[in-house]
Amino acid sequence: MLEFAQFGAGRIGDIHASNLAASNDARLRYIVDVNAAAARKIAAATGARVVDERTALGDPRVGAVLIASSTDTHACLAMAAARAGKAIFCEKPIDLSLAKVDACLRVVKRAHVPMLVGFNRRFDPNFRELKSRIERGAIGKVELVQITSRDPGLPPLGYLKVAGGLFRDMTIHDFDMARWLLGEEPVEVFARGAVLVDPVVKRVGDVDTAAVTLRTASGKIAVITNSRRASYGYDQRIEVHGSMGCLSAGNRTENTVQQADGRGVAGAKPLHFFLERYADAYRAELAAFVQALRNRKKMPVGPEDGRQALVLAEAALKSMKSGRAVRV
Amino acid sequence: MLEFAQFGAGRIGDIHASNLAASNDARLRYIVDVNAAAARKIAAATGARVVDERTALGDPRVGAVLIASSTDTHACLAMAAARAGKAIFCEKPIDLSLAKVDACLRVVKRAHVPMLVGFNRRFDPNFRELKSRIERGAIGKVELVQITSRDPGLPPLGYLKVAGGLFRDMTIHDFDMARWLLGEEPVEVFARGAVLVDPVVKRVGDVDTAAVTLRTASGKIAVITNSRRASYGYDQRIEVHGSMGCLSAGNRTENTVQQADGRGVAGAKPLHFFLERYADAYRAELAAFVQALRNRKKMPVGPEDGRQALVLAEAALKSMKSGRAVRV
Amino acid sequence: MLEFAQFGAGRIGDIHASNLAASNDARLRYIVDVNAAAARKIAAATGARVVDERTALGDPRVGAVLIASSTDTHACLAMAAARAGKAIFCEKPIDLSLAKVDACLRVVKRAHVPMLVGFNRRFDPNFRELKSRIERGAIGKVELVQITSRDPGLPPLGYLKVAGGLFRDMTIHDFDMARWLLGEEPVEVFARGAVLVDPVVKRVGDVDTAAVTLRTASGKIAVITNSRRASYGYDQRIEVHGSMGCLSAGNRTENTVQQADGRGVAGAKPLHFFLERYADAYRAELAAFVQALRNRKKMPVGPEDGRQALVLAEAALKSMKSGRAVRV
Amino acid sequence: MLEFAQFGAGRIGDIHASNLAASNDARLRYIVDVNAAAARKIAAATGARVVDERTALGDPRVGAVLIASSTDTHACLAMAAARAGKAIFCEKPIDLSLAKVDACLRVVKRAHVPMLVGFNRRFDPNFRELKSRIERGAIGKVELVQITSRDPGLPPLGYLKVAGGLFRDMTIHDFDMARWLLGEEPVEVFARGAVLVDPVVKRVGDVDTAAVTLRTASGKIAVITNSRRASYGYDQRIEVHGSMGCLSAGNRTENTVQQADGRGVAGAKPLHFFLERYADAYRAELAAFVQALRNRKKMPVGPEDGRQALVLAEAALKSMKSGRAVRV
Numbered sequence A, B, C, D: 001m002l003e004f005a006q007f008g009a010g011r012i013g014d015i016h017a018s019n020l021a022a023s024n025d026a027r028l029r030y031i032v033d034v035n036a037a038a039a040r041k042i043a044a045a046t047g048a049r050v051v052d053e054r055t056a057l058g059d060p061r062v063g064a065v066l067i068a069s070s071t072d073t074h075a076c077l078a079m080a081a082a083r084a085g086k087a088i089f090c091e092k093p094i095d096l097s098l099a100k101v102d103a104c105l106r107v108v109k110r111a112h113v114p115m116l117v118g119f120n121r122r123f124d125p126n127f128r129e130l131k132s133r134i135e136r137g138a139i140g141k142v143e144l145v146q147i148t149s150r151d152p153g154l155p156p157l158g159y160l161k162v163a164g165g166l167f168r169d170m171t172i173h174d175f176d177m178a179r180w181l182l183g184e185e186p187v188e189v190f191a192r193g194a195v196l197v198d199p200v201v202k203r204v205g206d207v208d209t210a211a212v213t214l215r216t217a218s219g220k221i222a223v224i225t226n227s228r229r230a231s232y233g234y235d236q237r238i239e240v241h242g243s244m245g246c247l248s249a250g251n252r253t254e255n256t257v258q259q260a261d262g263r264g265v266a267g268a269k270p271l272h273f274f275l276e277r278y279a280d281a282y283r284a285e286l287a288a289f290v291q292a293l294r295n296r297k298k299m300p301v302g303p304e305d306g307r308q309a310l311v312l313a314e315a316a317l318k319s320m321k322s323g324r325a326v327r328v
Helices: A011-022 A036-046 A053-058 A071-083 A098-111 A125-135 A157-162 A166-182 A279-294 A303-322 B011-022 B036-046 B053-058 B071-083 B098-111 B125-135 B157-162 B166-182 B279-294 B303-322 C011-022 C036-046 C053-058 C071-083 C098-111 C125-135 C157-162 C166-182 C279-294 C303-322 D011-022 D036-046 D053-058 D071-083 D098-111 D125-135 D157-162 D166-182 D279-294 D303-322
Strands: A002-007 A026-032 A064-067 A087-091 A115-118 A142-150 A186-194 A209-216 A221-227 A235-242 A245-249 A257-261 A264-267 B002-007 B026-032 B064-067 B087-091 B115-118 B142-150 B186-194 B209-216 B221-227 B235-242 B245-249 B257-261 B264-267 C002-007 C026-032 C064-067 C087-091 C115-118 C142-150 C186-194 C209-216 C221-227 C235-242 C245-249 C257-261 C264-267 D002-007 D026-032 D064-067 D087-091 D115-118 D142-150 D186-194 D209-216 D221-227 D235-242 D245-249 D257-261 D264-267
Touching: A002 A011, A002 A053, A002 A279, A011 A026, A011 A036, A011 A279, A026 A036, A026 A053, A053 A071, A064 A071, A064 A279, A071 A087, A071 A098, A087 A279, A098 A303, A115 A279, A115 A303, A125 A166, A125 A235, A125 A245, A125 A279, A125 C257, A142 A166, A142 D142, A142 D209, A142 D221, A166 A186, A166 A209, A166 A221, A166 A235, A166 A303, A186 A303, A186 D186, A186 D209, A209 A303, A209 D142, A209 D186, A209 D209, A209 D221, A221 D142, A221 D209, A221 D221, A257 C125, B002 B011, B002 B053, B002 B279, B011 B026, B011 B036, B011 B279, B026 B036, B026 B053, B053 B071, B064 B071, B064 B279, B071 B087, B071 B098, B087 B279, B098 B303, B115 B279, B115 B303, B125 B166, B125 B235, B125 B245, B125 B279, B125 D257, B142 B166, B142 C142, B142 C209, B142 C221, B166 B186, B166 B209, B166 B221, B166 B235, B166 B303, B186 B303, B186 C186, B186 C209, B209 B303, B209 C142, B209 C186, B209 C209, B209 C221, B221 C142, B221 C209, B221 C221, B257 D125, C002 C011, C002 C053, C002 C279, C011 C026, C011 C036, C011 C279, C026 C036, C026 C053, C053 C071, C064 C071, C064 C279, C071 C087, C071 C098, C087 C279, C098 C303, C115 C279, C115 C303, C125 C166, C125 C235, C125 C245, C125 C279, C142 C166, C166 C186, C166 C209, C166 C221, C166 C235, C166 C303, C186 C303, C209 C303, D002 D011, D002 D053, D002 D279, D011 D026, D011 D036, D011 D279, D026 D036, D026 D053, D053 D071, D064 D071, D064 D279, D071 D087, D071 D098, D087 D279, D098 D303, D115 D279, D115 D303, D125 D166, D125 D235, D125 D245, D125 D279, D142 D166, D166 D186, D166 D209, D166 D221, D166 D235, D166 D303, D186 D303, D209 D303
Parallel strands: A002 A026, A002 A064, A064 A087, A087 A115, A142 A221, B002 B026, B002 B064, B064 B087, B087 B115, B142 B221, C002 C026, C002 C064, C064 C087, C087 C115, C142 C221, D002 D026, D002 D064, D064 D087, D087 D115, D142 D221
Antiparallel strands: A142 A235, A186 A209, A209 A221, A235 A245, A245 C257, A257 A264, A257 C245, A264 B264, B142 B235, B186 B209, B209 B221, B235 B245, B245 D257, B257 B264, B257 D245, C142 C235, C186 C209, C209 C221, C235 C245, C257 C264, C264 D264, D142 D235, D186 D209, D209 D221, D235 D245, D257 D264
């Protein structure tokens, strides 16, 4: 039974804590959060104890930490955990600054602790099936990846101000998916963005709509489109075109009911947002982390993956400003 | 170039005349109808001449007749055509009375003229593909056929009065499809009907909603459901379950546009009615008739098929009255 | 916190025990099973204690029993639980004999204990959405219900021998769905069955393929088709046609991946069987039971519903033998 | 009855000639082609006469010319037709050189003859429905257009050599669709291309796979992906995301048959290529041309549209070479 200390008792922390509580292989021993009420709530639901960072990291029974606190604390906590010899499950992104990411990665590497970066989509059963078919050669050589990724609505202004911009906050998931599906590193990024959803986004120096083109050394192309708003729910679709066919993974809908009447044939919306859409993915992600630790296998998404997605985000930002394709 | 005389210049006559006009292998020489205006309209559009029955059947250049007049004239015209040695394309049903059908079939048989009965659905490209896959063994042995067949709306009362009732007028198509897809003759019919769409249907002694169960000697089952109304258009779907899988053919829609918004994801309605849905089928049916004549092959749907569907309709009627399964 | 004693530690017992363990409102105190190993396994996973019936029913802290043992023990256990004053969650069917069901219902009624009969499909989120739209008037007056219900494969012969036949074992779920969706009691049943899947079924006096027609007093019709085999998985679909439109609920698929290549466009199979397809339904069913108890509301599926479905099953059996529609 | 002279008796000429022959409002009087056999074949099928250019353009009964000859002759023929005072239906592109297009447009403008450029997709019933919903405000303000456009397979090398490259030959259709659906002129083009389908493409200096990003002055974005190969048929899909929802138009499939078996649920491929997919569009396009002439209305796709799409193609080419977004 692997024992966890979890940092962060917010929305995403809640999911991980529940999954830990339901796991047969793991147990949540400690929960740490500056928001004591939130921490207590999770403690009550899971049987964990509310403690401070020092206690959590100082307990030798704790084998792993789960970092689901605010983004600006990820790197520090990961380094502290690494120094304490704990295995690390860290929510994405590791940090918004590449320099800080690199510093963190050095510490983690030196400490020889395993680290998983929480790109949850890699664990979505639909995308996994798609990926495993690519690997089995179902569509031959991959040529073109198309990722449609749209949130149901604009996050609060407060969040936008600290999120690091669309590319680092939202597209970062898509950069990771593109790398994973292309099976090759992108060497070039071109990005275009616009403020179409809400003028407030402009005021914080961000964009709310974007299109990004990635290219690998062998000429494979990935196209990502993003928007902070999709009135019909969370739009998360992928198409991979290969030399022998195309694989696509569509949205999961709220239900399978179809209504046919004088206006047409109408079905349900996609599942509302990431909590619903990726519920299975979060479970599978945690299980994969525990499994990899137990079997002393390589983490399925490592710190280098977290770094590389950020590199692409920075290149996208640079491209958006310069109007040029940026080499990475 | 096969020359036709066509009887009937109504809605269905219009389709056949257009298809004859567009055919490279056939030509419409004569059009006959008591409604002179309708006949003249078709003549103008196709280059045919408006004549009377005697002229049409008396001309030795006419190789085939196409009977698309009112149902009560089908048998008489078919017999006259047979006696004149013409090949016969006869809209369904041959007649509403089995006795009259039998009389007609005797004359046709004696005259050794080929006759096709217009069960247009057998020529629908979707149903043909489904049938050909059954024949290629794609789903193993057929076990269960489910036919959903609903008209967009109640026909005029005048039509209902002379149509011979739901089973002879509407279900007759489904009886033919069931026979075709089961690949065995039904030996038993059970039917239930109700007046749910409009009370006026009760006044003419008919039903507007029905469910029929057919059974073959080897135990295969077909289930047909009918309604005179489907507010979303013409509902024409088939499922065939076999020992190794299931084949289904769905509706063709008006277009492929999908609209996703706050209410869900909505697509187009099925094509409105038989003129739209079976446009391809009517063309293919005529081509198959001409082809069979030219190659001296067996007609793909013969007079016996027309008779057998009527036998099932009569059994359904008897079952609805008695509450028992009726042997045929 | 409602405390449960559960009878039965088999496949279905496993599901209920897991759901109890995960519930915030309920707790599994006792598990009872003649198979001690199975009981111990559930005890280990949930923290329940393995005890005998007497202990379980004798403990006043136990507020409710969950009966998931073999069918022939349901009625006896339900009666014992009723006499002990416990609320009852009883897997379907209450019993295969109507007489025994009636005896059980009398005891339950006299004891004034609430009882839910486990027709899990009523709690499937897709069917619930469909039902709630009917209730909101989305398709006007219900006219025709079509239920397609096929198991992935024939159960073991041992099971078939004691299951009470297709209608009592499998169609019973569909009878319940038909009653629920029609919103009226069926007054007539017609059934046809055949042995098409495996001749062994004939030896145990059962059928493996069936079609049933139900009719209500006002003329509404329901058509059910069943097979013990669907090579593509568990086929659970419903269509409800009303005066203003049609509602349908399709299968949930294993994933959303589509593969387009030279052979066509292929998607995933439906979820394999009831454990997968109705996982959400089982959870919701238990929650509804607990909720109804807590709020002293009427059970959403009561013992009369269990009885009525059995009445229809018996009528179907009689109809299959006689070839007549049977009044109920 | 509008009389046509048609230039070009190849594959696309064949379609137009058939549509002219079937039209009630138009008639094909002359067919002109250097390939006499091809011209004679069309003449035989339609009743047209095979003549030379001078005769065709010199006959005052000819009101319109249809230019479906090889691309390098379009501009010359259009100018000759303009000088002869004929209305012009010209297949796309007008020419591969912008200078020649401009010269042609000047002549056409001076002659005051109406000219339609054959962007057939604008007349596809699915895309028209999508466009008309945008215009009715169904999805609010357009923000992002995604066009997937893939041919079933690489054209012959001979064609590739003279086609002017992927952007001028294939993407040009998508540029036109993007302009039409954005409702604003793109002001910037970024393009990436690669040779992934067949190395032979590299030898003729072209690419076979591409991704293009367009941006309008107000920040709207369009993303186009192209490939010369889609093993599953002709892939022609469009998505338009707006402030209130999303409209998409999918592929038309060969049939509606679905096969469910142990491997999954498989449906038909998209229609094979443009002749099948856009058969309705070609008919509607011709009808729109005739209609606009008759009613003296503006052509639905004018010569400026032909020019503008070429401008975007040239910008794409420049961007692909420079790695920069190119202003237009």
